[in-house]
Amino acid sequence: MPAEIQTPLILVNFKTYSEATGKKAVELAKKAEKVSLETKVSIGVAPQFTDIAAVASSTEIPVFAQHIDPIEPGSHTGHVLADAVKEAGAIGTLINHSERQLKLSDIDMAVRVAREKKLVSVVCANNQTVSAAAAALKPDIIAVEPPELIGTGIPVSKAKPEVVLNTVKLVKEVNPKVTVLCGAGISHGEDVTAALRLGTQGVLVASSIVKAKDQYRILREFAEATKI
């Protein structure tokens, strides 16, 4: 794991939720920063591309892009350049989120580009086999998220503990340096605790925080729950 971030890590994906767009992205990031300072737990945020600069200049917490394209500078209109998210203030990026999947060779190239630009790479995978495959590409982090649980409130750490356990096992066999997060359905502090007890080093979360009535409270609950 790169020095910029510590584990256990709570990584909050802002998706394209209106509750986390523009000014609201900055507000949510500030709440995450507050909780991180209060609890000494590492919390990262992944806002939309357009909000990276404002979030990064308004807070001290690690900021991730939600995606980068497997490209170098050049003629790539409408694409997302690693250099650009880096210069905007991101220290890492999601790659291959289930809502923004890539061809295998493009994941390989995106991980290489991230490594070259010193961006922390978080490759998302939908199951344990795909996690093992992704581990061979040597990203910094793999986040396993069974897509059928995303946004359901049914935590992967409870519904499919064997997927989490096997992902940790298979990923470490292929590449012991890779950090494993898990996501999908994480809604309560106990789900976070369960994820860590299954051998992960953190969680990738979205709606349970972004769409919470009291974002601060649930962030705090998640952060406390990492102290096991």
Added chain:
Amino acid sequence: MPAEIQTPLILVNFKTYSEATGKKAVELAKKAEKVSLETKVSIGVAPQFTDIAAVASSTEIPVFAQHIDPIEPGSHTGHVLADAVKEAGAIGTLINHSERQLKLSDIDMAVRVAREKKLVSVVCANNQTVSAAAAALKPDIIAVEPPELIGTGIPVSKAKPEVVLNTVKLVKEVNPKVTVLCGAGISHGEDVTAALRLGTQGVLVASSIVKAKDQYRILREFAEATKI
């Protein structure tokens, strides 16, 4: 054409060129603004997503996104939300650039989303037939760019004047309200003039400006060349 922008229009696509990323995007936009103020010619810029906010807050010229996705707020990790580019300060967006092409139904939806969010829609097309098809979707602007000429320095207005003429004719037949720009290979002021003489109301340009040794000088040349 929406009130925000006037014709003739010079629209500068920053692509993912390193010469137009981050701080350099803001610098280039400022040069464009200077030329626009000096010449009273409308110049728009399309920086990367991550640079929209900085460019929009540093200049008064029209800022376009290079792409939006055909989505509403929600679970769309790594996608580009019209609301987000709007809140960052864009007044319009390219859609379906030859380097970021979309399915037909997605172009239709992206144009609808842009209209709803009051973003000026610039749909790119590779030839006259596709331009006519795009016109049926009622975007504000169509930019015809034969992809085989992009970045070549061979201007479409010289190499394929019939494509430009026919695009204007066919687009107007389908929808007379649509503004037509042309692009690809525009390198000199005379290419801009030729484009306008062929019936377009402006040009979509990229490398000839972004990669110029003296960006200001070539911007100025293009702006003057619109005064025919």
Added chain:
Amino acid sequence: MPAEIQTPLILVNFKTYSEATGKKAVELAKKAEKVSLETKVSIGVAPQFTDIAAVASSTEIPVFAQHIDPIEPGSHTGHVLADAVKEAGAIGTLINHSERQLKLSDIDMAVRVAREKKLVSVVCANNQTVSAAAAALKPDIIAVEPPELIGTGIPVSKAKPEVVLNTVKLVKEVNPKVTVLCGAGISHGEDVTAALRLGTQGVLVASSIVKAKDQYRILREFAEATKI
């Protein structure tokens, strides 16, 4: 409309249903041929690529591919070449079905390739605006199918008659030579009749026939229902 096929046309899309794969594709095509001969109504079938040759050599009815790629012969592993479906016996092809959508420029190219190879092109569209856009590409046939009704048994001709009416109107404005079919939810003979009364020249159907307990009976019902 090309000479190979007549209107009204009932075009049966076999999709990748197991009830219409391999030998069962041939059996279903033979039933369609029987009904066509008995009723003198034109019935076409669109089996999977692997079944085109067997269906075409076992029956006399028009056979369509479900898709072609916008390519010429060459290095296109895993793609579908117009020449290949032609040589296998197809006389036409669907293009841009809602389950196999293409970029706009690729639809344009696929229609051109079909025209060059003398394959009847049936471009599918999800709504009236997209139908109008598709008409500008000059295919032989446009099939409008609101995807939200596909497979529901709720007929487009009843649920969204205005979509069908407007499609016919808009398509004819752009290109009066284009034949319009409609699809999605067509389940009973009366839905076929309604489609024709709305100005279409036939229907594109799938599950209501392929998954029928008695495929012959429903084919016959549809064919009789065209006699208005």
Added chain:
Amino acid sequence: MPAEIQTPLILVNFKTYSEATGKKAVELAKKAEKVSLETKVSIGVAPQFTDIAAVASSTEIPVFAQHIDPIEPGSHTGHVLADAVKEAGAIGTLINHSERQLKLSDIDMAVRVAREKKLVSVVCANNQTVSAAAAALKPDIIAVEPPELIGTGIPVSKAKPEVVLNTVKLVKEVNPKVTVLCGAGISHGEDVTAALRLGTQGVLVASSIVKAKDQYRILREFAEATKI
């Protein structure tokens, strides 16, 4: 390796070459069968979807599809169903060829579908890292082909022997049961021999055979060259 095929294996990809479409596909497959019988070397062919049935019913050699989609029977117009290629006579399939690449999770699913339908899965990869990733998905065969060499006549076994060596090593570390082929630029018998000496169990070839003036002669040369 499944019992249906033996190593060393020469697998001939017909792509969408006109020299290997329709009747010519059958003719080429018969030449491959002749050489296979004469030399006792295993030769497989991968014709277009539309030609699988004719090739499989005209020869006894192993026939592969060039691609399958990661789907079960259902509403997948224009897609390629494992059941359909199997019923047409294929015994295996390429997956993720560099000209028909898939998302990582779709490769995983396509390999599972192939396994379930008892089709031999040949996953293509563009480099050694991607080959290692693919090995974690447990396909039967991995074919490594640096895309920059495809069709060049510059053999991977000569130009990039370390890619071939490392692929064999990395794949076997992840999954020792996986057979490794190599491809790209294989033009002469000596390239085949070199590929085997580097630890592969065969080659994936295309233009050097399909576009040869004397297809039989070069097939024979390749087959003899496996006898090292």
